[in-house]
Amino acid sequence: MIGQLTYLKDVVTLRLDAEKCTGCGMCLQVCPQAVLARENGKVRIDSRDSCMECGACARNCPTEAIEVSAGVGCAAAVINAALGRNSSSCCCIIEQPESANRDSQAPADRRGSSCC
Amino acid sequence: MDQPFVVGRVRTPAGVVPRISPLLLAGDRWGSFKARWGVGRMHYTVDLGLYALGEVGPESPVFVTANYKMSFDCLRESLAGRNGWILVVDTQGINVWCAAGKGTFSTDEIVRRIEIARLADVVTHRKLIVPQLAAPGVAAHEVKRLSGFRVVYGPIRSKDLGYFLDAGLKATPEMRQKTFPIGERVVLIPVELVEALKTALIIIPVLFVVGGLGGPGSFWDKALDHGLLGVSALLLSIVAGAVVTPILLPWLPGRAFALKGLLPGVIAAALIAVARNGAWVDLSGKLETVAWLLLVPALTTYLSMNFTGASTYTSLSGVKKEMRVAVPLQVIAASAGILLWLGSRLAA
Numbered sequence: 001m002i003g004q005l006t007y008l009k010d011v012v013t014l015r016l017d018a019e020k021c022t023g024c025g026m027c028l029q030v031c032p033q034a035v036l037a038r039e040n041g042k043v044r045i046d047s048r049d050s051c052m053e054c055g056a057c058a059r060n061c062p063t064e065a066i067e068v069s070a071g072v073g074c075a076a077a078v079i080n081a082a083l084g085r086n087s088s089s090c091c092c093i094i095e096q097p098e099s100a101n102r103d104s105q106a107p108a109d110r111r112g113s114s115c116c
Numbered sequence: 117m118d119q120p121f122v123v124g125r126v127r128t129p130a131g132v133v134p135r136i137s138p139l140l141l142a143g144d145r146w147g148s149f150k151a152r153w154g155v156g157r158m159h160y161t162v163d164l165g166l167y168a169l170g171e172v173g174p175e176s177p178v179f180v181t182a183n184y185k186m187s188f189d190c191l192r193e194s195l196a197g198r199n200g201w202i203l204v205v206d207t208q209g210i211n212v213w214c215a216a217g218k219g220t221f222s223t224d225e226i227v228r229r230i231e232i233a234r235l236a237d238v239v240t241h242r243k244l245i246v247p248q249l250a251a252p253g254v255a256a257h258e259v260k261r262l263s264g265f266r267v268v269y270g271p272i273r274s275k276d277l278g279y280f281l282d283a284g285l286k287a288t289p290e291m292r293q294k295t296f297p298i299g300e301r302v303v304l305i306p307v308e309l310v311e312a313l314k315t316a317l318i319i320i321p322v323l324f325v326v327g328g329l330g331g332p333g334s335f336w337d338k339a340l341d342h343g344l345l346g347v348s349a350l351l352l353s354i355v356a357g358a359v360v361t362p363i364l365l366p367w368l369p370g371r372a373f374a375l376k377g378l379l380p381g382v383i384a385a386a387l388i389a390v391a392r393n394g395a396w397v398d399l400s401g402k403l404e405t406v407a408w409l410l411l412v413p414a415l416t417t418y419l420s421m422n423f424t425g426a427s428t429y430t431s432l433s434g435v436k437k438e439m440r441v442a443v444p445l446q447v448i449a450a451s452a453g454i455l456l457w458l459g460s461r462l463a464a
């Protein structure tokens with residue numbers, strides 16, 4: 001089963017306002033973790049602990065029925081942020097500090113290794 | 117136009133568009149390999165804008181991708197034998213998912229590229245196939261409102277693109293789910309390893325020098341003895357945390373990554389202690405062993421925790437929660453380990 005890899009319990013910030021949901025299904029299309037499910041023409045949170053807070057559902061919901069504080073679950077980024085280093089996202093932890101200049105960027109291909 | 121995969125040109129109402137080959141050449145594969153190992157990943161990009169693949173016409177589908185060469189290669193390779201336009205947007209050379217998370221693969225960027233490429237003049241339909249993993253950065257309804265193009269999210273894995281196209285732009289639920297199978301975990305190991313080894317290269321000389329100090333005997337003999345133990349422990353921790361944990365991820369106990377790293381870390385520490393059991397005679401030897409028993413798990417769990425960034429299912433809230441517990445423990449274990457190790461040199 002795909003569900004064998006589930007992260008921590010009861011931590012995610014995902015919230016769904018069933019009142020606002022029109023059942024358009026966009027969130028179902030974009031969620032990479034099958035967190036949401038359709039039920040009686042609306043959507044409900046089916047496996048909350050699988051949510052990785054990517055924010056795709058909230059971004060693509062036309063009625064703003066979904067709320068999640070989106071971010072990248074990456075320890076190195078959290079450390080960099082805590083140390084005040086200018087790097088908020090995981091993919092740039094290899095980025096040089098002076099890379100305000102785009103040419104000196106050296107991004108790592110970490111997440112999304114299947115490349116698309 | 118002077119990119120190796122460009123094989124010709126196509127005339128469109130919006131100007132000349134480069135025609136590309138779906139075939140990956142040895143150079144493309146070598147480039148991907150190097151990028152995986154963190155070598156020369158700068159400039160691993162493709163030029164922005166529109167490309168044509170196969171026998172394109174105004175009705176051919178439009179695929180959007182990042183200007184990271186590996187994303188682009190993956191897309192054109194999986195479209196072999198098909199026709200379509202590829203619109204490359206500026207993600208600053210970062211892959212689709214990371215760029216979407218960073219906000220560079222965005223609604224605005226897509227809208228801007230559509231305008232610059234004059235896509236509305238090239239195709240008669242108003243549909244864009246955007247990778248599903250771009251969705252954290254792209255709002256389909258906003259793209260529609262701003263450009264008139266309707267976003268259809270393609271499947272997560274490019275190998276499913278054929279099915280998706282044949283099924284009339286529909287993906288099965290499985291195709292919409294991001295998994296993290298062993299093959300995918302393994303290709304991420306090199307980046308983790310290279311990063312850890314870079315830091316190790318700075319630490320290794322220190323281990324030899326400090327190992328050579330204190331107690332009787334020649335500096336070089338001691339440096340070799342204690343320094344080599346330290347280097348072995350360091351490298352073993354790196355293997356445990358950056359190789360073993362990723363490979364065994366689903367089977368290691370615990371949900372938090374630092375916790376998953378504990379078992380490999382303890383085993384690695386035990387191996388060091390066993391290899392060193394002859395030294396358990398005097399205070400110095402005992403301190404040294406205990407020091408590594410603390411340092412090895414601290415380092416292994418830290419590296420395992422770092423793999424959250426490469427994984428495909430960790431949430432930021434979860435990572436913060438596990439770090440609140442793990443980091444203080446790692447810092448305590450590591451500081452105690454360093455002090456004990458220094459103490460072992462003084463006691464020698």
Ligand code: SF4
Nearest residue numbers: 021022024025027061
């Ligand atoms: S995208 Fe929003 S409105 Fe549409 S089904 Fe999901 S929650 Fe409901």
Ligand code: SF4
Nearest residue numbers: 031051052054055057
């Ligand atoms: S935040 Fe991402 S993982 Fe969580 S429900 Fe929304 S789309 Fe799915």
